[in-house]
Amino acid sequence: MNVFTVEIICPSTSRSYDFKVSPEMRAGDMKKNIISDICLFEGLNNLWDDIDKLKLFRDDGSIISDNESMASAGIRNGSRIMII
Secondary structure, three states: OOOOOEEEEEEEEEEEEEEEEOOOOEHHHHHHHHHHHHHHHHHOOOOOOOOOHHOOOOOOEEEOOOEEOOOOOOOOOOOEEEOO
C-alpha cells in the first residue's frame, strides 16, 4: 500500500501534525482519524463541539469534500491541510 505524509494544521490547538495517509483514503475517514488522534495526543476529550461541522481545506483555501479520495483531491506527499 502506498502511503505518504501530509501536514495537518489545526488552529484549535495552534499546532500542526504529520499524518500518514493513503491516496485511496476518503477525506471523511481521514477527518475522523485526525480528530481522534489529535484529541488523544493532546489529552483532550472535547476539543470540538460538533465534529460534523469541521472541514478540511487545501493550501489554496478550497474545501476538500468528505467523499473525495486524497488522490482525487490532489493531495500528495508533503501537502498541507487545515482542519477548521
